[in-house]
Amino acid sequence: MTINQQQIHQEVTDIYDYIIALRRHFHRHPEPSLKEFETIQRIKEEVEEIGVPYINVGETGILATLEGGKGSGKTILLRADIDALPLPDETGKPYASVNPGFNHACGHDGHTASLLGALKILKEHQDEFAGTIQFAFQPAEEIGAGARQFVRGGYIDGIDHVFGIHLQSGTQVGKIVATPGPSNASCDIFKIKVFGKSGHVSRPDLGRDALVSAAAIVTELQTIVAREVRPTDEVVVGIGVLRAGTNYNIIANEAEIEGTVRTFSHEVRAQVLDAVERIAKNVSDAHRTTIEFSNYDAAAPLINDIQAANHAIRVASDIVGIENVITDSPKSMGADDFADYLAVAPGVYCFIGTQSSEETAYGHHHEKFDIDEKGLAIATELHISYALSYLKEPF
Structure with a gap:
């Protein structure tokens, strides 16, 4: 029965x-x-x-x-x-x-x-x-x-x-x-390490400022949602951590950014992650710094x-x-x-x-x-x- x-x-x-x-x-x-x-x-x-x-x-x-x-x-x-x-x-x-x-x-x-x-x-x-x-x-x-x-x-x-x-x-x-x-959205946790060159802040021309480069990266990443994905695609690119510098008068030679990407589509997820890495590299290049990009795949959509x-x-x-x-x-x-x-x-x-x-x-x-x-x-x-x-x- x-x-x-x-x-x-x-x-x-x-x-x-x-x-x-x-x-x-x-x-x-x-x-x-x-x-x-x-x-x-x-x-x-x-x-x-x-x-x-x-x-x-x-x-x-x-x-x-x-x-x-x-x-x-x-x-x-x-x-x-x-x-x-x-x-x-x-x-x-x-x-x-x-x-x-x-x-x-x-x-x-x-x-x-x-x-x-x-x-x-x-x-x-x-x-x-x-x-x-x-x-x-x-x-x-x-x-x-x-x-x-x-x-x-x-x-x-x-x-x-x-x-x-x-x-x-x-x-x-x-x-x-x-x-x-x-x-439920996907969850990716990315880290961007920015590498520059130290120096005295009174001679910025002799250094390569990882802090300024990282700040520019954070700002430019906000354009992904506004300019690179369809308005109907629900996406979050969030930055929760920006660490840089050791003292007020030292040009930062390293910076670290930590953030997350959330999407509801496998395709959009891949697109946005590619954009995060691309923008980080190009902005870093413009500031004469270099980056290392890593991502932890916490969950798919x-x-x-x-x-x-x-x-x-x-x-x-x-x-x-x-x-x-x-x-x-x-x-x-x-x-x-x-x-x-x-x-x-x-x-x-x-x-x-x-x-x-x-x-x-x-x-x-x-x-x-x-x-x-x-x-x-x-x-x-x-x-x-x-x-x-x-x-x-x-x-």
């Missing part, structure tokens, strides 16, 4: 306390990116207790595999990120962080607990579906280094479809966001597959009602490395509302960030329902 929506809802309700207890455990014990050692150990213990095999991915990630008892079929990946932030916890809650200076202020504790709850229920119904469900417990989302361990390591080469969720304090609890097309998003809307409607499904959420310049999975296979990234009061309305990455935990039940139910409905009628 195939499990129906009412049964899924009841079974999630039955293990709600289990999900909440896990979330509060992870919240008490946050760990930063690539150092989630105790976190992944607890996840492994839960997965072993549930009885699902897994393999290690890097030092602090695992990929669990649940094969359906009705034979072969498609393979879908469900993902939860598990890392926390280097941020104090000022919630004052009984489950506040006991690790000073670290805080699950982005909801990854809830992501992890929800996916473990989904795994627990899906294991009980293993004989009722064909195909395979894989569960990625992924480190280092906050620094854009976790998804690539799964992707570049070849661990998900056979995946047909991907699905993920993110809790969202800006959305009321009881609502689900499923938006077709671009959802997150673009939801249209068909997958429409499927998510139907599944979400069965859970919270169509009136509580948001299908036109504004795009966000915030990045998420779930985009790396979407570059391998079609899928969708949904957001689950967790706001119900002033306490749960703080923005992500805030010291007082917290959630209405009722959103975790919705997240768990959505994981289960989306996976089973996809495997039953793949597209």
